[in-house]
Amino acid sequence: MTRDVKSISPEDSVRRAAQMMDELNVGSIPVCDGPKLVGMITDRDITVRSTAAGQSPESTRVGDVMSTDVRTCYATQSTDEVLEQMGDVQIRRVPVVDQGAHSLVGIVSLGDLATQKSNGIDKALLEISTPSEPDRSAAH
Known part of the structure; x- marks a missing residue:
């Protein structure tokens, strides 16, 4: 961390x-x-x-465009738990x-x-790197 x-x-x-x-x-x-994380x-x-x-x-505030549905973890959680969470939601941090x-x-x-040499790193990386479906159709 x-x-x-x-x-x-x-x-x-x-x-x-x-x-x-x-x-x-x-x-x-x-x-x-x-000190409170809000996004x-x-x-x-x-x-x-x-x-x-x-x-x-200049006039747009961070609060207007930030992501508020933030996945977090605790320092006491295991590496495998955090890796699984990263893979589930395709995030790297x-x-x-x-x-x-x-x-x-x-x-x-x-x-x-990855520096912890966890057994779950390969699976998490695969899940994180798998392209997700677009959340809307592209306008042409």
Whole structure:
């Protein structure tokens, strides 16, 4: 798990989120209201929910485009449990929260788990990498 993870406020601009992603060389940032995790914003959220909709990156707030249905885990969970969760929902990173206040304590990535040489890494990677069905038909 990576500790001391940088987060962004839901009140910050989408432009600030994109700048942070560039500075940190990441594609997603946890969104916290104080210490409490309230969502995640990804480069895809910015592109699909904001830019494609013609929204201004300066005036659009992170809270308007972030993903709120965030899968989390606890530091006490087993590697296999976290890998199974990643595979089930096809994600490569999971915020780690404390069990009481749902405060962000870190983030765990597929790469972090791969270094643990878990038996479930191959299965999780296959499930995460399998293309999912589009959530809507493409307009032509």
